[in-house]
Amino acid sequence: MxxxxxxxxxxxxxxxxxxxxxxxxxxxxxxxxxxxxxTPALVAFGTAFAxxxxxxxxxxxxxxxxxxxxxxxxxWRTSWLSRExxxxxxxxxxxxxxxxxxxxxxxxxxxxxxxxxxxxxxAVATLWCTGMIYASLPTVRAWHMPLVAPxxxxxxxxxxxxxxxxxxxxxxxxxxxxxxAAALVALAVAWFLKSNYWESIDSAARTYTAESATGLGGYGxxxxxxxxxSRANFVMREMGYEVARKHALKLRRLVxxxxxxxxxxxxxxxxxxxxxxxxxLALIAAASAAVGVAxxxxxxFAEAEHVxxxxxxxxxx
Amino acid sequence: MTALPExxxxxxxxxxxxxxxxxxxxxxxxxxxxxxxxxSAPLSDHDPYGADPHGAWLNRIHNYEVGEGxxxxxxxxxxxxxxxxxxxxxxxxxxxxSYKRAEDGIVLVDPDTCIGCKxxxxxxxxxxREYDYAHGVMKKCTLCVDRIYNExxxxxxxxxxxxxxxxxxxxxxxxxxxxxxxxxxxxxxRQGFDLLPDMGFKPTNKYLPPRAKRDxxxxxxxxxxxxxxxxxxxxxxxxxxxxxxxxxxxxxx
Numbered sequence: 001m002x003x004x005x006x007x008x009x010x011x012x013x014x015x016x017x018x019x020x021x022x023x024x025x026x027x028x029x030x031x032x033x034x035x036x037x038x039t040p041a042l043v044a045f046g047t048a049f050a051x052x053x054x055x056x057x058x059x060x061x062x063x064x065x066x067x068x069x070x071x072x073x074x075x076w077r078t079s080w081l082s083r084e085x086x087x088x089x090x091x092x093x094x095x096x097x098x099x100x101x102x103x104x105x106x107x108x109x110x111x112x113x114x115x116x117x118x119x120x121x122x123a124v125a126t127l128w129c130t131g132m133i134y135a136s137l138p139t140v141r142a143w144h145m146p147l148v149a150p151x152x153x154x155x156x157x158x159x160x161x162x163x164x165x166x167x168x169x170x171x172x173x174x175x176x177x178x179x180x181a182a183a184l185v186a187l188a189v190a191w192f193l194k195s196n197y198w199e200s201i202d203s204a205a206r207t208y209t210a211e212s213a214t215g216l217g218g219y220g221x222x223x224x225x226x227x228x229x230s231r232a233n234f235v236m237r238e239m240g241y242e243v244a245r246k247h248a249l250k251l252r253r254l255v256x257x258x259x260x261x262x263x264x265x266x267x268x269x270x271x272x273x274x275x276x277x278x279x280x281l282a283l284i285a286a287a288s289a290a291v292g293v294a295x296x297x298x299x300x301f302a303e304a305e306h307v308x309x310x311x312x313x314x315x316x317x
Numbered sequence: 318m319t320a321l322p323e324x325x326x327x328x329x330x331x332x333x334x335x336x337x338x339x340x341x342x343x344x345x346x347x348x349x350x351x352x353x354x355x356x357s358a359p360l361s362d363h364d365p366y367g368a369d370p371h372g373a374w375l376n377r378i379h380n381y382e383v384g385e386g387x388x389x390x391x392x393x394x395x396x397x398x399x400x401x402x403x404x405x406x407x408x409x410x411x412x413x414x415s416y417k418r419a420e421d422g423i424v425l426v427d428p429d430t431c432i433g434c435k436x437x438x439x440x441x442x443x444x445x446r447e448y449d450y451a452h453g454v455m456k457k458c459t460l461c462v463d464r465i466y467n468e469x470x471x472x473x474x475x476x477x478x479x480x481x482x483x484x485x486x487x488x489x490x491x492x493x494x495x496x497x498x499x500x501x502x503x504x505x506x507r508q509g510f511d512l513l514p515d516m517g518f519k520p521t522n523k524y525l526p527p528r529a530k531r532d533x534x535x536x537x538x539x540x541x542x543x544x545x546x547x548x549x550x551x552x553x554x555x556x557x558x559x560x561x562x563x564x565x566x567x568x569x570x
Binding site: 001062063064065066068069071072073074075077078079080081082085133136137138139140207208210212213214215216218219220221222223224225226227228229230231232233234235237238239306307308311312 | 319320335345369370371372373374377378379380381382383384385388389390391392394396405407408409410411412413414430431432433434435436438439440441442443444447448449450452453454510511512513515516517524526527
């Protein structure tokens with residue numbers, strides 16, 4: 001599948017934004033890390049909303065008719081893309097109220113707790129819908145897998161956790177053990193799921209063949225003699241994108257390093273060294289995770305084969 | 318709405334005969350010609366006379382080589398929207414621009430509400446939907462909905478443009494939901510089949526398999542080309558060949 005930069009930016013930026021909202025809401029429920037008040041709330045929630053908004057704006061760049069994007073809210077009964085759109089919009093007022101409570105300190109623990117729970121539910125559900133857009137397509141073997149939607153959620157939480165650590169460190173000078181450990185757990189779970197995902201897409205059988213696609217298997221092996229056109233058409237440009245296996249393996253190692261190993265190493269170091277160089281470590285962790293998650297998302301598209309390539313000369317998909 | 322109708326009163330679709338299709342592209346050309354002026358905005362082309370010509374087509378003809386050696390054959394394979402009974406391209410649509418009609422089962426895109434997100438093209442296993450880069454919306458086979466009900470046409474012309482154009486009658490149009498229709502009988506008689514049935518989209522269009530090859534050793538089979546007699550005097554070394562070679566040299570000077 002063609003890796004469109006607008007969709008990569010959208011899913012990674014808003015993924016981290018929703019993940020950050022979840023950690024802010026969790027800390028509102030348990031123990032508040034980012035202190036109450038105007039500036040801390042503006043920095044923390046402002047970063048989350050900015051990432052989400054940049055992502056959503058970027059996703060509309062992918063559209064042929066961006067001015068009609070509002071129509072995408074209407075078909076939530078059947079379409080995961082529509083559900084994602086509805087939940088993405090719903091999350092704004094819910095998390096916005098939590099941010100206002102944070103800024104002005106209104107509402108007791110019950111109201112704040114309810115807003116925090118609603119923010120968590122709404123943000124996680126949005127991430128889940130993003131994953132299900134891909135996981136619900138039987139036409140793409142590497143996407144139609146039970147791990148795909150959980151990975152979208154956990155990667156959002158992991159990258160959001162690294163961001164939460166950065167903002168906390170910038171505001172407080174150092175980050176308490178608990179949120180740092182939570183971000184580490186999210187990174188570890190994401191690493192575990194992503195490794196399993198790559199193993200399963202490498203080992204899963206290619207069940208569809210050129211013979212089953214054309215129904216001509218009874219006559220022998222099917223080979224494409226002439227394509228229907230002299231140059232690549234839309235279907236081939238969009239669905240026929242391929243990445244060389246050895247490049248993909250190199251990029252997977254880059255993801256392992258940049259998305260998981262380096263950020264996790266930085267977080268562990270800052271825990272061990274106490275107030276050593278927490279800001280520098282938190283910055284390196286966030287920058288590395290950003291490179292890592294963008295590469296991960298690029299690979300998620302580039303490595304995915306669409307079944308339609310069977311009509312265009314591929315043997316199996 | 319992108320929710321599918323529980324049943325459709327008709328199942329209009331095509332039956333494509335892979336035995337008689339000669340791969341002439343008349344259906345694809347006729348489809349492009351009709352639909353570039355019809356239901357939706359023109360089917361745009363890009364760089365048509367340059368190095369990278371491409372554009373939106375609703376019907377494309379593949380050519381496959383199937384089997385080995387003497388048992389091998391060439392199969393011409395037209396591919397367009399199959400107007401599935403449970404089309405994922407419709408249910409994934411976030412805007413409701415994609416829909417399946419309850420009255421006849423035709424799958425259509427409303428060009429006025431499509432946002433061009435391309436998700437339907439990802440959901441389709443058959444590569445039937447093509448994005449129009451100029452119009453910014455998705456294009457697909459309409460089963461010539463603007464021909465088949467067009468009362469200004471003579472009744473025999475109320476068929477899709479591809480069916481009308483086919484010189485070998487390899488394309489048939491009708492109601493595949495009615496077991497008594499000509500197309501349903503044809504499918505039953507020739508063991509018509511679905512493309513990628515395991516995907517579960519239940520295509521309405523059916524394909525008729527190529528018939529068994531005639532036995533090459535049987536009486537009446539064509540003589541192999543190698544045994545054909547070559548016209549005399551063309552082999553190198555004969556007097557006339559040397560003469561024409563000399564003439565060619567002289568005239569070239």
